[in-house]
Amino acid sequence: MEGLEAVKHSYGRAALKPAFFDRFYDIFLGSHPSFKPMFQNTDFNKQKQLLKTGVAMMLSHLEGKPVGTMTLNRIGESHSKKRLNIQPALYQYWIDSLVAAAKECDSQWTPDIERSWQKALRAGVDYITEQYDKP
């Protein structure tokens, strides 16, 4: 996928900043009224670590690496209608929040990188939500 290398490097720079995952959850939880209640009992230290790996695995999937695809299959199942029931329309908030946090934390940010982030995360999210309705 075009721009994927740039996204990987941008993620590497952003994720090095201690504030990155905190900023993501601040922005994300404030972006839609249904989110805070979903994470009422969540251990955020653990969740931040899961997210860190989750994003890396999403990028690996887009590179065609089986370990990334296997991880997204598992996340797709856990987020599907029969389990966490995360409605597909909500994922745009996740994408926009992650891009906003990356923009704050990557000192080499450009409009091109922003477009590449949006495209990559959209492709990864589409793969996850393909599993939403599976029995």
Ligand code: HEM
């Ligand atoms: C609108 C978007 C999303 C919402 C509302 C959401 C919500 C949740 C909730 C409520 C949990 C359970 C937390 C707990 O156990 O306390 C969870 C777990 C998790 N989420 Fe998400 N999620 C979203 C998108 C994503 C995406 C795109 C990824 C992948 C990068 C992801 C990765 C995970 C992982 C790895 C877990 C731990 C459970 C598992 O392994 O499936 N989430 N999510």
